[in-house]
Amino acid sequence: xxxxxxxxWRFSRLMEKYRPAAKAVIKGSPDYPEINGIVGFHxxxxxVLVVTEVFGLPFKTGECNGEIFAFHIHEGKSxxxxxxxxxxxxxxxxxxxxxxxxxxxxxxxxxxxNEGYAWSSVLTNRxxxxxxxxxxxxxxxxxxxxxxxxxxxxxxxxxxxxxx
Numbered sequence: 001x002x003x004x005x006x007x008x009w010r011f012s013r014l015m016e017k018y019r020p021a022a023k024a025v026i027k028g029s030p031d032y033p034e035i036n037g038i039v040g041f042h043x044x045x046x047x048v049l050v051v052t053e054v055f056g057l058p059f060k061t062g063e064c065n066g067e068i069f070a071f072h073i074h075e076g077k078s079x080x081x082x083x084x085x086x087x088x089x090x091x092x093x094x095x096x097x098x099x100x101x102x103x104x105x106x107x108x109x110x111x112x113x114n115e116g117y118a119w120s121s122v123l124t125n126r127x128x129x130x131x132x133x134x135x136x137x138x139x140x141x142x143x144x145x146x147x148x149x150x151x152x153x154x155x156x157x158x159x160x161x162x163x164x
Contacts, residue, residue, distance in 0.1 A: 021043045021129045023164065024038070024161030024164065026139065026159050031086075031158070034116075037052065037159075040052075041132070048123070050121065051120075052120045054119075057117070058141070058158075059116045066113060067112075068112055069110055070142060071144075072140070073163070074090035074106060075092055077136065079136055087136075090136040090160060106126075106135075134164075137160070137161050137163060140156065141156040142155035142156075
């Protein structure tokens with residue numbers, strides 16, 4: 001698609017004017033209870049616009065601050081688990097086509113924290129909204145290395161939401 005000045009703000013207008021077709025309310029694990037946020041999924045002609053806003057993420061202060069958190073849609077349907085792994089029932093990354101990581105349908109760009117806050121938007125054609133309803137979305141404690149198989153060595157699952 002050729003971009004020109006007439007259509008460069010199309011997604012900003014979409015986010016302001018329309019409610020998302022699906023959303024997930026993000027809540028932190030027992031070790032990270034302050035994490036909360038919303039992920040909205042907007043249907044567009046070019047794919048799905050995923051808009052994320054999260055508060056209460058862990059952060060460091062000082063010159064080299066800013067945390068990076070892996071962010072994935074998982075195939076499980078519940079943000080439940082065990083005491084050791086509160087979100088173990090989210091299972092693996094959503095990967096209906098059997099692709100290697102980081103090409104799973106559920107692999108999303110990382111969240112970049114700013115003093116505990118993160119906002120992002122990404123346009124993807126890796127899934128349709130009706131394919132992800134009922135699945136879970138996870139924030140991991142570490143950044144994804146985009147190499148390790150099967151899931152990028154992204155560490156502990158610190159927050160979760162069910163896509164509705």
